[in-house]
Amino acid sequence: MTIASNIERIKKRVKAACKRANRSPDEVKIVAVSKLHPVEKIIEAYSNGLRIFGENRVQEAKEKFEILKDYQIEWHLIGHLQKNKVKYAVNIFDFIHSIDSIELAEKVEKRLEKIGKTIKGFIQVKLSEEETKHGVLIEELDNLARFCRNLNYVKIIGLMTVPPYFDDVEKVRPYFVKLRELRDKLNKEVFENSLTELSMGMTHDFEVAIEEGATYVRIGTGIFGERNYDGN
Numbered sequence: 604m605t606i607a608s609n610i611e612r613i614k615k616r617v618k619a620a621c622k623r624a625n626r627s628p629d630e631v632k633i634v635a636v637s638k639l640h641p642v643e644k645i646i647e648a649y650s651n652g653l654r655i656f657g658e659n660r661v662q663e664a665k666e667k668f669e670i671l672k673d674y675q676i677e678w679h680l681i682g683h684l685q686k687n688k689v690k691y692a693v694n695i696f697d698f699i700h701s702i703d704s705i706e707l708a709e710k711v712e713k714r715l716e717k718i719g720k721t722i723k724g725f726i727q728v729k730l731s732e733e734e735t736k737h738g739v740l741i742e743e744l745d746n747l748a749r750f751c752r753n754l755n756y757v758k759i760i761g762l763m764t765v766p767p768y769f770d771d772v773e774k775v776r777p778y779f780v781k782l783r784e785l786r787d788k789l790n791k792e793v794f795e796n797s798l799t800e801l802s803m804g805m806t807h808d809f810e811v812a813i814e815e816g817a818t819y820v821r822i823g824t825g826i827f828g829e830r831n832y833d834g835n
């Protein structure tokens with residue numbers, strides 16, 4: 604399988620899922636998750652029309668970013684952001700999908716103010732008990748949202764989650780429904796309908812995510828093939 608044919612196939616499946624949900628395919632953006640894949644593969648995907656790339660480690664992203672400076676790439680941080688990496692991250696990324704605490708949001712805001720840059724952000728919500736998953740707990744979401752609402756350099760545009768993996772992909776649907784409901788609630792109570800986005804869905808479950816309202820799907824394996832190891 605080539606990257607070109609993978610992209611074609613993913614786009615067809617995105618379209619089909621949109622059709623089932625009565626949505627326009629223009630509402631769904633593909634974040635090509637290039638973590639642990641070399642720059643050459645990013646260039647290949649870029650040549651085939653993709654412009655949004657997702658990385659989960661700041662150091663790896665920094666190396667790629669420097670090589671690809673002249674490309675019109677929108678860089679998305681999809682992995683956990685450690686506070687000591689914020690100063691590097693703000694130089695690279697246009698979007699951060701992993702805002703999960705007041706301390707982190709505050710640090711990102713301060714750094715952005717220093718360099719006079721704004722970014723778009725998602726609040727990452729932890730919807731499962733899994734120890735390995737990052738994100739703010741539902742009980743603390745409202746507090747974090749109210750804090751983020753007042754930021755000037757981090758513009759929160761939606762919610763993000765990484766649900767557990769299920770062999771039976773239908774079992775993931777309630778997690779996506781839940782994230783959408785939380786987004787809708789915050790739109791009423793905190794954000795005055797400015798949360799337009801939902802970052803949810805990966806290679807094995809993006810179609811269900813789209814059916815439940817995803818506007819950014821994060822797809823690695825389906826575009827670039829298998830990674831050598833997990834990358835989390």
Ligand SMILES: *Cc1c(COP(=O)(O)O)cnc(C)c1O
Pocket residue numbers: 636638659681682765804805806807821822823824825834835
């Ligand atoms: C790796 C990763 C993805 C992409 O996973 P695939 O199964 O390869 O599509 C999406 N989101 C996050 C947060 C990731 O870490």
